[in-house]
Amino acid sequence: MIVRLPRLLHRWNVGPARAIAIQRDLASRVIISKLPSPVRLVAGLDATFTRDEKWCIASVVLWDLQDQAAVEQHVQRRRLAFPYVPGLLSFREAPALLAAIGKLRVRPDVLMCDGQGFAHPRRFGIACHVGLLTGLPSLGCAKSILVGEHGVLRTARGSKSPLMDRGERVGTVLRTRDGVNPVYVSIGHRIDLPGAEEVVLRCSGRFRLPDPTRLAHQLCSKARSTT
DNA sequence: GCGACAG
């Protein structure tokens, strides 16, 4: 087991009110720092659910930026024990995601989550949560906005605009491909915003979503259809 | 009170 979890930090059998309190508490432990370079191994994370809403299926794809290839991939399922509540996504998905991360044989340089990190009502989206609990650098790359507003972007790949919420910079709206909808990038843990943006850009080009997250999503879909 | 609301 390459990644181990601090025991005190994971309590999933809680209700929404307690979950919010936990987020407020843990948010203060997030570290913003420059990403150690060079970044080569990016672990893309995603989760899906069985149609009966009983299981959460999570996947991790370890993407090698150097070789442009997936070097590891794992799937884990956990029973769903929390409803979908905007802002509390990690209490629904993180148990399965952490189980999948636990299967990695190689330690990733950074985790890439399908959802927000700092761009969250309490500045503690799923990317922060998973990063903090694993102790690994992490970032959030979401397909839509949870909180915040932004200006118009140019159409070229690489164009960006600050994502602002309550007068605070919470992330970056980033175009990963010419003429396609942008993604919403924010820090998770042990990273800074420029570093997060750079990783997302280096992981994308052919598609809107960066390769690690995109492949993790495909892996989840296949795993679910095989059920 | 009303609208918004990651996946």
Added chain:
DNA sequence: ATCTTGTCGC
């Protein structure tokens, strides 16, 4: 997220 085929366009 999930329910779902073809189709327009680079």
